[in-house]
Amino acid sequence: MTxxxxxxxxxEDNEDDVFLMKRALKGARVVNxxxxxxxxxxxxxxxxxxxxxxxxxxYPLPAVVFLDLKLPLISGHDVLAWIRxxxxxxxxxxxxxxxxxxxxxxxxxxxxxANSYVVKPPTPEQLEELAKAFKWYWLEYxxxxxx
Amino acid sequence: MAPRQTSIQKRVxxxxxxxxxxxxxVTAAAFVTYEAITFRTRLVRNLSTLASVIADNSAAPLxxxxxxxxxxxxxxxxAEPDIEAAVLFDDNGGVxxxxxxxxxxxxxxxxxxxxxxHFRDGALILFQPVLQENKVVGSLYLxxxxxxxxxxLWRYAVIVLFVLLGAFGAALLLSSVLQSRISEPILAxxxxxRRITAxxxxxxxxxxxxxxxxxxxxxxxxxxxxxxxxxxxxxxEQARLLDLSTDAIxxxxxxxxxxFWNNGAEELYGWSRSEAIGKRKHELLQTIFSEPLEEIAxxxxxxxxxxxxxxxxxxxxxxxxxxxxxxxxxxxxxxxxRILITDNDITLQKQAEDLMxxxxxxxxxxxxxxxxxxxxxxxxxxxxxxxxSHDMRAPLRAMQGYAKALLSDYGSKLDAEAKHYLDxxxxxxxxxxxxxxxxxxxxxxxxxxxxxxxxDLERLIDDIVSANPEFHAPQARVVVEKPLHRMLGHDAYxxxxxxxxxxxxxxxxxxxxxxxxxxxxxxIDGQVRVWFEDNGIGIDPLHYERIFQIFGQVxxxxxxxGTGIGLAIVRKAAQRMNGEVGVESNVDGxxxxxxxxxxxxxxxxxxxxxxxxx
Numbered sequence: 201m202t203x204x205x206x207x208x209x210x211x212e213d214n215e216d217d218v219f220l221m222k223r224a225l226k227g228a229r230v231v232n233x234x235x236x237x238x239x240x241x242x243x244x245x246x247x248x249x250x251x252x253x254x255x256x257x258x259y260p261l262p263a264v265v266f267l268d269l270k271l272p273l274i275s276g277h278d279v280l281a282w283i284r285x286x287x288x289x290x291x292x293x294x295x296x297x298x299x300x301x302x303x304x305x306x307x308x309x310x311x312x313x314a315n316s317y318v319v320k321p322p323t324p325e326q327l328e329e330l331a332k333a334f335k336w337y338w339l340e341y342x343x344x345x346x347x
Numbered sequence: 348m349a350p351r352q353t354s355i356q357k358r359v360x361x362x363x364x365x366x367x368x369x370x371x372x373v374t375a376a377a378f379v380t381y382e383a384i385t386f387r388t389r390l391v392r393n394l395s396t397l398a399s400v401i402a403d404n405s406a407a408p409l410x411x412x413x414x415x416x417x418x419x420x421x422x423x424x425x426a427e428p429d430i431e432a433a434v435l436f437d438d439n440g441g442v443x444x445x446x447x448x449x450x451x452x453x454x455x456x457x458x459x460x461x462x463x464x465h466f467r468d469g470a471l472i473l474f475q476p477v478l479q480e481n482k483v484v485g486s487l488y489l490x491x492x493x494x495x496x497x498x499x500l501w502r503y504a505v506i507v508l509f510v511l512l513g514a515f516g517a518a519l520l521l522s523s524v525l526q527s528r529i530s531e532p533i534l535a536x537x538x539x540x541r542r543i544t545a546x547x548x549x550x551x552x553x554x555x556x557x558x559x560x561x562x563x564x565x566x567x568x569x570x571x572x573x574x575x576x577x578x579x580x581x582x583x584e585q586a587r588l589l590d591l592s593t594d595a596i597x598x599x600x601x602x603x604x605x606x607f608w609n610n611g612a613e614e615l616y617g618w619s620r621s622e623a624i625g626k627r628k629h630e631l632l633q634t635i636f637s638e639p640l641e642e643i644a645x646x647x648x649x650x651x652x653x654x655x656x657x658x659x660x661x662x663x664x665x666x667x668x669x670x671x672x673x674x675x676x677x678x679x680x681x682x683x684x685r686i687l688i689t690d691n692d693i694t695l696q697k698q699a700e701d702l703m704x705x706x707x708x709x710x711x712x713x714x715x716x717x718x719x720x721x722x723x724x725x726x727x728x729x730x731x732x733x734x735x736s737h738d739m740r741a742p743l744r745a746m747q748g749y750a751k752a753l754l755s756d757y758g759s760k761l762d763a764e765a766k767h768y769l770d771x772x773x774x775x776x777x778x779x780x781x782x783x784x785x786x787x788x789x790x791x792x793x794x795x796x797x798x799x800x801x802x803d804l805e806r807l808i809d810d811i812v813s814a815n816p817e818f819h820a821p822q823a824r825v826v827v828e829k830p831l832h833r834m835l836g837h838d839a840y841x842x843x844x845x846x847x848x849x850x851x852x853x854x855x856x857x858x859x860x861x862x863x864x865x866x867x868x869x870x871i872d873g874q875v876r877v878w879f880e881d882n883g884i885g886i887d888p889l890h891y892e893r894i895f896q897i898f899g900q901v902x903x904x905x906x907x908x909g910t911g912i913g914l915a916i917v918r919k920a921a922q923r924m925n926g927e928v929g930v931e932s933n934v935d936g937x938x939x940x941x942x943x944x945x946x947x948x949x950x951x952x953x954x955x956x957x958x959x960x961x
Contacts, residue, residue, distance in 0.1 A: 216745030223752060270738070299740045301784075302732075302791075322744055322780055324751040 203340050206263035207233045211243040211279065212297075213272055217320070220327055221266070221297075228331035230339065235259065240274025243267070244282055247289060262292070263344050267314075269298040269305060277308060284313040291345035293338065355533055359526035360519075367518035368511075375507040382503060386496050390471055391464055394491050397427065398475040402487045405435055405444075406477050409485045412437075414444055421446035429495040431470060434488040435477070443485060456488055469493050532561040536568055549576035595690040598676070600683055601644075603627045615669075615692055617662030628688070632659040647675045647686065656693070668697040725794065732790050739783055746776040778910075785912035789897065792840055792920045799924060801947040802836040804877065805829055808866060811845055821861070823853045828867035832875040835945040840920040844928070847913040848940050852881035855938075870946055879940040886938050891930055917942075 208230075212218050218236055225234060237243045243265075246253045253259040265283070269276035276296065283289050295316040296309045309317050321327045401420060408416035417435050424430045424446050432454040433446035440459045456472070464473040471491040476483050532555075539553045549572055555565045589596050595612035599605055608623040616623075616632060623631060629640070635658040636643065646653045653673045660666055670693045676685040750773040754766060761769070805827060812818045812825050819825065853862040865880045886894060897915040914928075921928040926944040 214741050214745070216748065217741065220745070220748040220752070223748075270734075299744070302787075320744060322747055322777065324748045324755075327748070 204263055204344055205232055206344065207235055207260045208264050208266065209243070209246065209262035210234060210236045210266045211238075211240070211271065211276070212236065212266070212268045213238045213270075214268075217268070220324060221331075224324065224327040224331040225335075227328040228335050230331060230335045232263075232339065233260070235262065239272040240276065240279045242273075243271075243279045244274060247283065247286070247292075264293045264295060264338060266295050266297045269296060269300060269309070277312060280309060280312045280314060293342075293344070295334075295338075355530045356526055359530055360522045363522035363525060364515070364518050367514060367522075371511050371514045375511065379500070379503060379507070382500070386499070387466075387471075390491065390496070391473075394464070394471060394473050394489055395475075397424075397430075398473055398487055398489050401433070401489075402475045402477045405487065406479045406484060409435060409437060409443060409477055410479045412443075417444035418446070418448060422448075427491075429491050429493075430489060431492045432488070432490040435485055436488065437485045438483060454490060459486065459488075462486075528557065529561070532556045532565055536565065539568070539572075543572070549579050593691070595688075597623075597628060597688040597690070599628050599686045599688060601686070603629055603686075605631070606685065612690070615661075615667075615690065616659070632661075634659050643673070647673060651675045651677070657690075659690075667692055667694045669693065728790070729794075732787055735783055735787065740780060743776045743780045743783075747773055747780075750776070782910045782912070785910045785916065788843065789912055789916045789919060792843060792916055792923055797837045797840065797923055799835040799837060799945070801833050802838065802841055803833060804831045804841075804868070807838070807841060808845060811842060811849065815846070815849075817853055818849055823862040823864070825849065826863065826865045828865065831866075831877075832868040832870050833947040834868075834875040834877075835947055836924045836926070837920075840924055841944075844917045844920050844942060847917045848879045848942070851913060851940075852879060852883055852938075855883040856881075857884055873946050874943050875946045877942045877944070879942070880937065881939075882937045885932055885936055886930060888932065894930070895928065 208225075210218065210221060212221065222234065235246070237246050245251055246259060247261070247265075249256060249259070249261075267276050267279060271279070274282075276298070280294060280296070283292060283294060293315045294313070295318060296314045297318050297320060298305065299320045301319045306317050318330065321330055401424070404420045405417055408414070408420065421433050421435065421444055424433050430446075432450055434450065434455065435443040435445075436459055437443045442455075445455075460474045462474050462476050464471060466472070470493060473489045473491070475487040475489070477485040477487055532553075535553050535556065539551050542551055543549060552569050552572065553565050555562050555569075590610040592609060592611045593614070595615040596607070596609040597605060597612050598607035605623045605626055605628050608618075608620045612623065613619055618631060628634070629636075637655050637657065643653050643655070651674065655671060657669045657671050658666060659669050669690045671688060671690045674687045676687055750769045754761075754769050754773075758766065808825070808827055808831075817823060849864060852864045856862045860882060863882045866877065867880075868875050868877050870876075895914045895918040898911040918928050921942055921944075924944055926942060928940065928942050930938055930940045932938060
């Protein structure tokens with residue numbers, strides 16, 4: 201079991217959710233660097249290394265993206281679709297983290313190539329449980345394509 | 348009898364009279380001839396007898412030469428006026444005595460002849476010998492004139508003439524009676540025939556006057572009249588009915604020339620019968636055919652009938668749509684075929700159809716437009732729901748999250764009241780989140796098309812119970828009375844229904860009571876009723892309707908929680924599955940909710956013996 205230390209990217213426009221997510225990951229003792237972008241356009245720019253994100257030392261390509269669906273400028277669905285069109289991002293793990301439990305959202309995300317779909321838990325305790333489960337599965341058990 | 352003599356009367360009378368006259372003449376002629384023949388013989392016999400008597404009496408005077416006596420004897424002949432002359436000769440042949448005494452010499456016989464008679468000079472001459480003791484003493488000569496005969500014949504002729512006249516009169520009288528018996532029935536027939544021909548009145552009957560052949564003829568004639576009258580009536584009735592029809596009924600020959608044109612046709616087309624007959628129908632009405640006339644003729648030839656629609660022009664120039672039916676009259680051979688045409692006006696119908704078509708088109712457009720508007724609205728509503736689920740829940744999560752974070756991170760620095768406030772914030776946020784989730788659930792079941800499938804209710808309930816800790820021991824007891832009927836439903840909707848009903852059942856219980864729910868099914872008329880019987884606090888029948896309305900909560904939320912949407916979701920979901928939901932009170936407390944859905948049709952299924960069981 202090799203624990204990865206690669207970066208995680210959180211695409212989330214709501215600062216409360218960013219705060220709670222950071223708190224939950226800290227509570228779960230996730231030590232990987234967490235980078236946050238606040239809209240769909242920024243997410244695309246980050247992942248393609250455009251503009252200020254060109255510096256991969258400062259903005260490393262992440263192993264996992266937490267993707268909210270309701271985003272300014274470019275929606276989460278469109279970001280996901282864009283990711284899956286990029287050859288160099290085909291092994292990127294995308295976990296959709298959303299407040300929507302609409303079946304239509306869920307179906308569409310899997311159809312677009314999401315690796316997982318998680319509804320944001322309502323309480324901080326449950327969110328921390330989720331962070332722990334995430335760490336245990338994705339960071340400890342899961343093998344990433346390192347190329 | 349008619350005053351004017353008819354030919355038949357004259358002829359019958361003439362025949363009768365002629366026959367009578369001929370018979371009379373023949374009879375008279377025969378009679379006269381007979382008389383003429385028998386008169387001579389009778390005359391000869393009478394004269395001979397007379398001669399014998401005179402000869403006998405004259406024998407003695409002749410022998411004794413007594414002339415006076417002899418003359419006296421002869422004078423007795425006066426009694427016979429037809430005796431013209433009588434002479435007694437002596438045995439020497441000399442005249443002895445004569446009658447009359449002064450006999451004209453012309454009447455004397457020129458010679459003395461032997462005994463015998465002969466007719467000479469218009470008279471009968473007779474010689475008779477006079478005998479005295481068988482010795483000829485002389486001879487007698489008598490001359491009888493024919494005057495008597497002629498007089499008698501004359502009398503006969505007069506009599507015959509009178510008889511003839513009388514007979515003729517009688518015949519004339521009889522003939523007028525007899526001829527009337529023959530000619531009257533014939534005349535009656537003739538007159539009747541004349542009246543019928545003149546007036547076309549077939550109700551006339553000829554009185555039957557005799558029982559003979561003329562009577563039979565009269566009967567036959569009357570019978571014929573009756574039949575003709577009936578036929579006439581039938582034809583009249585048929586013609587009247589044809590004219591009653593508001594449809595135009597027209598008969599044409601094969602070239603389209605009108606042969607018959609009823610009242611309906613007159614009304615429909617404005618052309619009178621006399622104007623139409625003899626004209627070509629399609630020229631008169633400027634017919635526009637839906638298919639070529641040759642094609643129609645072929646169809647008529649083959650199938651005997653054709654129906655279609657025509658556009659024709661009335662006499663006043665108005666165009667009209669006509670529904671037409673043509674039937675070929677199977678005319679007897681050697682007469683040309685005819686076509687029976689029935690037309691009716693469908694102009695209004697056509698206009699109505701056109702109107703309806705344009706109206707339908709307009710409505711279609713309207714529906715399309717409205718549907719588009721509706722779809723737009725639905726889209727907006729969906730966007731709204733979506734935004735609720737994201738945007739409104741996010742701050743709630745933040746409220747909950749910060750409240751919890753505050754409690755756990757700074758709990759040691761807060762007093763009990765501050766902690767209680769934070770707890771209240773957390774609960775309120777939690778409740779609002781539940782509310783939003785229920786509203787979304789309601790809107791989800793309310794929209795979209797669903798398909799119904801057979802549902803295994805036992806498995807569905809098992810899954811729900813095992814997924815929700817509040818439905819099993821020790822918190823609650825759910826008893827399923829297996830087997831359950833299978834039903835037509837929708838997995839997600841039915842799961843929503845069962846979950847909500849169970850949630851209510853475990854929620855609304857008196858303090859200290861462990862909720863217990865019995866689930867069973869019964870089949871009624873192709874439907875399945877699922878019962879959910881609980882031991883809860885029950886519901887006042889007053890509220891049976893309200894609890895199924897959205898936000899129709901009847902119990903204080905503080906005590907039992909809940910959003911007041913759960914049963915509204917159940918009802919909406921049940922309706923979407925073509926079912927119903929309802930409630931009644933349990934006899935020993937608690938409520939009995941029921942859900943009715945369609946039973947799975949188990950026709951041709953092996954478990955048919957226990958339908959619905961599985």
